[in-house]
Amino acid sequence: MSDAAQPTAAEVRAAAEAVKTALDRHLAAVEGRSGEDDPDVYEAFNELAAAAEAYDELLYDAYDEVTPFEIPGTEDELPPYAGPAEPSALSVLIRRDYAVVEPQRLLAQAQRVADLDADTVAEASSAGSAGSSTPMALGVLFGEFEPDEIASRHKEFGLEEGDSTLWVTAAEEPAEPGEWLDAPFDAVDAQRVVCRFDVSAVFDEELDVSGTST
Structure with a gap:
C-alpha cells in the first residue's frame, strides 16, 4: 500500500x-x-x-482490504462488433464443464447403453478409452447422447454442472469442410462475436454479453 x-x-x-x-x-x-x-x-x-x-x-x-463479492463486467468483455452486417454463416462455440461426482452412476448408465448396443463399447475401446472404466463410460455416453441431452440429464449420469459458455460468431461464408476440426476454438475473431452467453457457478446467474452495438 x-x-x-x-x-x-x-x-x-x-x-x-x-x-x-x-x-x-x-x-x-x-x-x-x-x-x-x-x-x-x-x-x-x-x-x-x-x-x-x-x-x-x-x-x-x-x-488493504477487499470486498467479499465480485460483479462480472459486461461492457468490456468483447470489442465492438466488426463482422458482416448481414452474416450468411454462423459458428456456435459451446463449452460446458462438468465434475464427475458419482462415478458408479456414470458407469451404470454407460453399461445400460452398452447392453443395448454392444458396438458402442467396441467403438469407445478402439478410440483409446479402454484404459480406464470412467473414460470409456464417458465415451459411450457422449457417443450415444447429444450434448444438450447430457446437459439436461447430467444428474442422471452422475455429473455436476460447472461453468458454461456459448459464443455465436458471424462469417461471410461457411468454413471449408474439415478445415477447423483439429483446433475448433483457435480461430475465433472476437470482433465477429454476435453475442455470448455465460453461466457461472460463481455468480449463480446467467450473464448475457452482447458483442453487437446498439
Missing part, C-alpha cells in the same frame, strides 16, 4: 454509500422490469458494477 494519493476515510465512506444507492436502484429496476431485456435493469446493473469496483479499489488503497 502506497502513501501517495491515498484516499481519505471520507472518500471510502462516500464510495460505500454509492454502492448502497446503486443496490437500491438495481433492486427497484429488477422489481419493476418490463421484460427480459429491460434497459433499466441493464443500466442499473452496470452502475452497480461500477460503484462496487470503485469502492473495492478505494477500500484496498486505504485499508
Whole structure:
C-alpha cells in the first residue's frame, strides 16, 4: 500500500454509500422490469458494477482490504462488433464443464447403453478409452447422447454442472469442410462475436454479453 494519493476515510465512506444507492436502484429496476431485456435493469446493473469496483479499489488503497463479492463486467468483455452486417454463416462455440461426482452412476448408465448396443463399447475401446472404466463410460455416453441431452440429464449420469459458455460468431461464408476440426476454438475473431452467453457457478446467474452495438 502506497502513501501517495491515498484516499481519505471520507472518500471510502462516500464510495460505500454509492454502492448502497446503486443496490437500491438495481433492486427497484429488477422489481419493476418490463421484460427480459429491460434497459433499466441493464443500466442499473452496470452502475452497480461500477460503484462496487470503485469502492473495492478505494477500500484496498486505504485499508488493504477487499470486498467479499465480485460483479462480472459486461461492457468490456468483447470489442465492438466488426463482422458482416448481414452474416450468411454462423459458428456456435459451446463449452460446458462438468465434475464427475458419482462415478458408479456414470458407469451404470454407460453399461445400460452398452447392453443395448454392444458396438458402442467396441467403438469407445478402439478410440483409446479402454484404459480406464470412467473414460470409456464417458465415451459411450457422449457417443450415444447429444450434448444438450447430457446437459439436461447430467444428474442422471452422475455429473455436476460447472461453468458454461456459448459464443455465436458471424462469417461471410461457411468454413471449408474439415478445415477447423483439429483446433475448433483457435480461430475465433472476437470482433465477429454476435453475442455470448455465460453461466457461472460463481455468480449463480446467467450473464448475457452482447458483442453487437446498439
